[in-house]
Amino acid sequence: MSILTRVRTILASNINAKVENAKDPEEEMNQYIREMERDLREVKGETEAAIVLMNRAKRSLNDCLSEIDKMERYATRALENGDEVQARQFLEKKLSLKPQKQEYEKK
Numbered sequence: 001m002s003i004l005t006r007v008r009t010i011l012a013s014n015i016n017a018k019v020e021n022a023k024d025p026e027e028e029m030n031q032y033i034r035e036m037e038r039d040l041r042e043v044k045g046e047t048e049a050a051i052v053l054m055n056r057a058k059r060s061l062n063d064c065l066s067e068i069d070k071m072e073r074y075a076t077r078a079l080e081n082g083d084e085v086q087a088r089q090f091l092e093k094k095l096s097l098k099p100q101k102q103e104y105e106k107k
Contacts, residue, residue, distance in 0.1 A: 061104035068097050 071094035078087035 057104060061101065064097055064101045064104055068094050068101065071097070 071090045075087040075090035075094065078084075078090060
């Protein structure tokens with residue numbers, strides 16, 4: 001009988017060890033949810049940063065385009081007033097803004 005008692009004790013011990021080592025499914029799901037929420041926060045932050053950069057690039061492009069239009073208007077007025085030197089300077093300024101415009105359009 002003592003052998004059966006020992007076998008029963010060993011089996012009970014092994015079963016208890018397995019139960020204790022078994023992971024709690026509820027805890028695993030809670031951990032998974034916490035990780036997903038953390039990932040979601042990171043993605044939201046990165047998305048917001050990308051939107052800010054995109055808006056900044058659009059604003060810079062619009063500023064550059066308005067500056068180009070302004071130089072065109074100034075050159076036209078200078079020609080109307082007979083000042084070709086001033087008109088040429090405005091057109092040169094306009095041409096110097098074109099690479100900037102192309103750079104902003106790439107972004």
